[in-house]
Amino acid sequence: MNNAIPALRWQLNRRPKGAVNPEDLELIEFKPDPLKAEHIRIRNIHLSLDPTQRIWMSDREQYLAPIQVGSVMRGTTVGEVTESRSERFKPGDLVIAGMGGWETQTDIEAKSASRIRRLAGVPLTASLSVLGNTGLTAWFGMTRIGQVKAGDTVVVSAAAGAVGSIAGQIAKLRGARVVGIAGGQAKCEWLTGQLGFDAAIDYKSEDVGEELDRHYPDGIDLNFENVGGAIMEAVFNRLNTFGRMALCGMISGYEKDGPVAGPEDFSRILMRRLRIEGFVVLDHLPHAKEALDELAPWVVNGQLRWKDHVEPGLENALHAMQLLFSGRNDGKMILGISPEPAFSSGAAA
Ligand code: NDP
Numbered sequence: 001m002n003n004a005i006p007a008l009r010w011q012l013n014r015r016p017k018g019a020v021n022p023e024d025l026e027l028i029e030f031k032p033d034p035l036k037a038e039h040i041r042i043r044n045i046h047l048s049l050d051p052t053q054r055i056w057m058s059d060r061e062q063y064l065a066p067i068q069v070g071s072v073m074r075g076t077t078v079g080e081v082t083e084s085r086s087e088r089f090k091p092g093d094l095v096i097a098g099m100g101g102w103e104t105q106t107d108i109e110a111k112s113a114s115r116i117r118r119l120a121g122v123p124l125t126a127s128l129s130v131l132g133n134t135g136l137t138a139w140f141g142m143t144r145i146g147q148v149k150a151g152d153t154v155v156v157s158a159a160a161g162a163v164g165s166i167a168g169q170i171a172k173l174r175g176a177r178v179v180g181i182a183g184g185q186a187k188c189e190w191l192t193g194q195l196g197f198d199a200a201i202d203y204k205s206e207d208v209g210e211e212l213d214r215h216y217p218d219g220i221d222l223n224f225e226n227v228g229g230a231i232m233e234a235v236f237n238r239l240n241t242f243g244r245m246a247l248c249g250m251i252s253g254y255e256k257d258g259p260v261a262g263p264e265d266f267s268r269i270l271m272r273r274l275r276i277e278g279f280v281v282l283d284h285l286p287h288a289k290e291a292l293d294e295l296a297p298w299v300v301n302g303q304l305r306w307k308d309h310v311e312p313g314l315e316n317a318l319h320a321m322q323l324l325f326s327g328r329n330d331g332k333m334i335l336g337i338s339p340e341p342a343f344s345s346g347a348a349a
Pocket of ligand 1: 050051052133134137158159160161162163164181182183184187226227247248249250251252253279280281282324325326327328329331332333
């Protein structure tokens with residue numbers, strides 16, 4: 001890292017109330033400490049922006065420690081090693097840091113970084129999307145939690161988003177029938193026209209319940225749920241006996257404080273013998289190879305499509321978060337922090 005360029009990071013200044021506000025976070029300059037033994041210094045190239053980061057800004061009950069006020073925002077980054085005090089990596093290596101930060105450079109223990117093995121023709125950003133946690137979330141949620149099988153009637157919410165679009169395609173590749181729920185006609189047309197979904201429901205202009213009844217008069221076997229609230233309830237109320245819900249996310253509740261309500265008729269779980277299972281991709285990462293062995297060939301063969309939405313500039317992090325929560329992201333939300341090195345197939349893979 002050129003020391004003449006100041007190191008910058010986003011710090012959490014206070015816990016947001018509702019949508020993230022410019023006063024909640026601050027972009028500050030920082031002076032890196034000397035690199036510790038067994039650590040590497042990474043020049044961050046891309047940062048993954050995820051709905052769950054809004055949860056980390058709060059102190060509600062959650063699956064990781066909340067980010068402390070005054071600390072750097074946490075996020076997964078892809079970057080280039082610039083300095084190494086570990087045998088594992090050398091300067092120039094491309095790595096992914098699951099517990100990186102919203103910052104231009106990050107020091108982490110070498111054992112918590114993974115080397116990126118690039119595939120020819122696949123952009124580096126895919127390490128944060130279809131071949132990163134996004135794709136893994138879709139794969140584990142659809143195959144392991146949802147246990148999708150041929151002939152299932154499947155509904156995916158936030159279906160045109162990063163996780164949902166891949167989850168729906170995986171279900172199609174496994175022989176299921178898939179209806180996606182998304183906001184707006186353009187997203188719905190993408191699902192049916194480009195991704196092979198059987199149908200799509202525009203929750204902004206259509207009655208979700210009525211449309212579900214029309215597409216699935218015999219009910220729904222599997223719900224891959226990303227949104228929560230009224231959309232989830234409409235699907236839940238139509239789950240068949242022995243139906244399943246892979247509860248991946250509840251984005252409609254992330255900006256609210258306090259508990260988030262579930263479906264009104266809890267007894268349906270008993271009467272219909274439903275299985276509702278929440279999951280977090282981090283628990284499944286030890287088995288990532290199994291998922292990637294299926295996902296990577298689909299990507300290379302063009303059987304699995306995805307979009308990366310890259311907003312350039314660390315300073316635009318808040319704007320990018322607003323895009324996610326207003327549905328104006330067009331694919332996996334990624335912040336571009338610094339230029340990518342030239343791709344050399346010999347040096348990678
Ligand atoms: P997306 O790319 O799907 O972007 C979020 C989308 O959610 C928006 O584009 C918007 O789509 C929709 N949305 C936002 N606010 C609302 C709202 N209030 N009501 C309905 N829809 C809304 O993001 P991701 O793919 O990264 O995340 C999707 C879900 O998956 C999130 O709930 C996230 O927390 C979850 N997730 C869970 C993981 C796990 O391990 N369990 C890992 C990664 C993600 P539209 O325009 O269609 O409304």
